[in-house]
Amino acid sequence: MSTSKKINKKDIGKILSQWNQEFTVLVPSKEGDVSKMARWDGKDTGFMDSHRNTVQPVKTNFFPPMEEMFSFQKDKEGYHIEPVSPGEHKLLIFAIRPCDANALAILDVAFKDGYEDPYYLSRRKGTVLIGLGCTNPYDSCFCTSMGSSPSDSTNVDIMLTDIGDEFLIEEITETGKEMIARTEELEEAKKADEAKAKQVKEASYNKVTRKIDTKDIDKKLLACFENKDYWEEVSAKCISCGICTFLCPTCYCFDINDDSFKKQGARFRSWDSCAFPVYTRMPMENPREEKWRRVRQKVCHKFEFFPMNFGSIACVGCGRCIRLCPVNWDITQAIESVPEIT
Amino acid sequence: MTVTNMSQGKRFFASDNVYLPHLAIIEKIIEETPGVKTFHFNFKDEKLRKEFSFKSGQFAEYSVLGVGEAPFCISSSPSRSDHLEFATQQVGKVTNALHRLGVGAEIGVRGPYGNGFPLDFLEGKNLIFVGGGIGLAPLRSLIWNAIDNRGKYENIDIIYGARSPGDLCFKYDLDTWDKDKTINIVSTIDKEDKGWSGRVGFVPKVLEEVAPSASNAVAIVCGPPVMIRFTFPVLIKLGFTPGQMITTLEKKMKCGIGKCGRCNIGNLYVCRDGPVFTYAQIKNFVSSEY
Numbered sequence: 293m294s295t296s297k298k299i300n301k302k303d304i305g306k307i308l309s310q311w312n313q314e315f316t317v318l319v320p321s322k323e324g325d326v327s328k329m330a331r332w333d334g335k336d337t338g339f340m341d342s343h344r345n346t347v348q349p350v351k352t353n354f355f356p357p358m359e360e361m362f363s364f365q366k367d368k369e370g371y372h373i374e375p376v377s378p379g380e381h382k383l384l385i386f387a388i389r390p391c392d393a394n395a396l397a398i399l400d401v402a403f404k405d406g407y408e409d410p411y412y413l414s415r416r417k418g419t420v421l422i423g424l425g426c427t428n429p430y431d432s433c434f435c436t437s438m439g440s441s442p443s444d445s446t447n448v449d450i451m452l453t454d455i456g457d458e459f460l461i462e463e464i465t466e467t468g469k470e471m472i473a474r475t476e477e478l479e480e481a482k483k484a485d486e487a488k489a490k491q492v493k494e495a496s497y498n499k500v501t502r503k504i505d506t507k508d509i510d511k512k513l514l515a516c517f518e519n520k521d522y523w524e525e526v527s528a529k530c531i532s533c534g535i536c537t538f539l540c541p542t543c544y545c546f547d548i549n550d551d552s553f554k555k556q557g558a559r560f561r562s563w564d565s566c567a568f569p570v571y572t573r574m575p576m577e578n579p580r581e582e583k584w585r586r587v588r589q590k591v592c593h594k595f596e597f598f599p600m601n602f603g604s605i606a607c608v609g610c611g612r613c614i615r616l617c618p619v620n621w622d623i624t625q626a627i628e629s630v631p632e633i634t
Numbered sequence: 635m636t637v638t639n640m641s642q643g644k645r646f647f648a649s650d651n652v653y654l655p656h657l658a659i660i661e662k663i664i665e666e667t668p669g670v671k672t673f674h675f676n677f678k679d680e681k682l683r684k685e686f687s688f689k690s691g692q693f694a695e696y697s698v699l700g701v702g703e704a705p706f707c708i709s710s711s712p713s714r715s716d717h718l719e720f721a722t723q724q725v726g727k728v729t730n731a732l733h734r735l736g737v738g739a740e741i742g743v744r745g746p747y748g749n750g751f752p753l754d755f756l757e758g759k760n761l762i763f764v765g766g767g768i769g770l771a772p773l774r775s776l777i778w779n780a781i782d783n784r785g786k787y788e789n790i791d792i793i794y795g796a797r798s799p800g801d802l803c804f805k806y807d808l809d810t811w812d813k814d815k816t817i818n819i820v821s822t823i824d825k826e827d828k829g830w831s832g833r834v835g836f837v838p839k840v841l842e843e844v845a846p847s848a849s850n851a852v853a854i855v856c857g858p859p860v861m862i863r864f865t866f867p868v869l870i871k872l873g874f875t876p877g878q879m880i881t882t883l884e885k886k887m888k889c890g891i892g893k894c895g896r897c898n899i900g901n902l903y904v905c906r907d908g909p910v911f912t913y914a915q916i917k918n919f920v921s922s923e924y
Contacts (some may be wrong), residue, residue, distance in 0.1 A: 364699050370740045407652045407891040544897035548888040552700030574886045575725035597901035
């Protein structure tokens with residue numbers, strides 16, 4: 293007797309409604325040109341027809357583009373600081389792709405290590421991820437080179453696989469198992485359904501055509517750190533606009549600034565990018581004045597420095613940067629052309 | 635999997651939130667040079683004042699609420715803790731705001747952050763301090779710490795220089811150390827100056843002339859990036875190994891706790907894995923990024 297369930301795609305609204313009682317349900321939505329995970333309106337399930345992956349990464353829900361850290365005011369006694377607590381949001385993210393779920397695992401490490409980041413972690417706590425395997429990857433996708441695949445369920449609680457008119461539903465974590473147990477309207481999956489899912493997963497894997505070789509990439513990058521010619525060539529097209537950083541599901545650099553008017557104000561943080569010339573600028577000097585140093589930082593941080601610190605490459609192969617860079621700068625090209633160690 | 639080289643020292647959070655500053659009052663301001671000030675301060679909260687501890691070489695993030703926050707080392711010694719000190723040059727938005735404050739003003743302080751100097755490693759050795767300009771600030775914390783624990787260290791040599799006599803910081807310390815028979819101090823200025831009868835020459839050049847022995851010695855270097863870059867080759871020439879050369883670096887910082895990403899040198903974050911580094915740790919990246 294299999295432990296998998298299934299549901300007809302037409303009936304997705306029925307299980308979302310149930311989950312909506314307990315969680316804030318986010319589904320793939322479109323706001324103008326930008327697709328993102330947004331609050332389910334309670335009715336529409338048409339998003340399933342066109343969803344390949346959202347432009348806006350899922351990190352936005354836990355690490356927003358701008359958030360207040362604390363407010364303060366001044367009176368006769370001096371300053372008073374009021375912390376802001378985002379509180380727990382109990383999010384359920386429906387149809388998250390494997391790459392984005394893996395990206396959250398990377399961000400979790402970064403925001404927990406050493407000092408815990410209260411803003412990200414309180415939003416992240418209690419989040420349930422319902423993964424949806426990809427059947428139509430972009431040509432910019434390269435998750436299969438990053439230790440993952442279109443059907444990778446490593447970092448989700450429940451995994452859905454598109455088997456035609458239905459979704460196969462697999463429990464992945466204890467949380468997922470409990471949720472499936474208390475969700476009504478699910479049918480038992482048959483062996484034929486599971487066999488179909490296996491077929492779909494294999495076919496999807498082979499649809500990812502873009503590949504890179506990351507073997508020893510950290511050593512290769514260390515060896516060419518001082519190779520200015522290589523980095524100047526790699527960085528030539530980049531216009532330092534930062535779009536890759538904003539859309540990357542594993543990028544997390546931020547800026548901190550104060551704002552005030554008369555006797556009150558607030559400190560807030562906002563998305564920043566190592567691509568920006570002012571990112572490392574100090575009054576007396578800027579160690580990354582030249583663009584080739586900044587592009588080097590981006591590539592080396594993801595493929596060398598983050599793995600040196602935390603054991604995994606900080607890239608999930610989602611391909612957003614390749615797809616949406618205004619000058620078609622391609623990180624896979626940069627990685628493939630890193631000189632061999634001589 | 636996580637790895638952190640961070641100091642496992644005590645942490646002092648306000649409301650369980652590492653980003654919230656504690657409030658502190660400025661008690662004294664010393665104008666070291668035109669443009670450099672030392673601020674003496676104490677925490678408003680009595681309990682924190684008593685409990686706060688730090689290691690030489692650690693830094694804190696200081697806020698002028700409404701303007702911003704910037705990192706400076708704690709320049710006082712942990713062995714003299716009736717108050718805390720930091721020194722800063724007036725160069726940007728936050729430092730200009732700090733320099734406009736008077737005694738009694740309230741600032742925010744978060745910390746201590748960073749790894750501090752490796753006192754265990756330095757014990758029983760000859761300490762060679764090489765400082766330039768305001769770079770003396772973190773060294774000063776360690777020098778006073780060493781003086782207050784004099785028996786733990788062998789020779790203490792200080793080579794310190796600035797652009798001109800007026801740019802020498804902590805002149806009151808230089809005078810005291812000059813009179814201390816257990817310390818050798820050589821002060822220098824970059825170019826000839828009418829009011830100066832001492833040595834003349836850039837710090838790395840004077841270091842080469844003084845030529846301290848590398849035997850059982852550790853060199854602790856801090857100053858402008860260009861000074862540090864030229865000091866390392868001199869130390870290597872004098873026979874210091876990369877593990878015998880320590881420096882404390884600064885980078886643009888915001889969070890101070892290894893999260894916002896901007897202060898890295900290679901895989902090391904100056905705020906989290908530093909600011910104290912051995913030359914061995916950073917030599918792969920130092921000529922290029924620093």
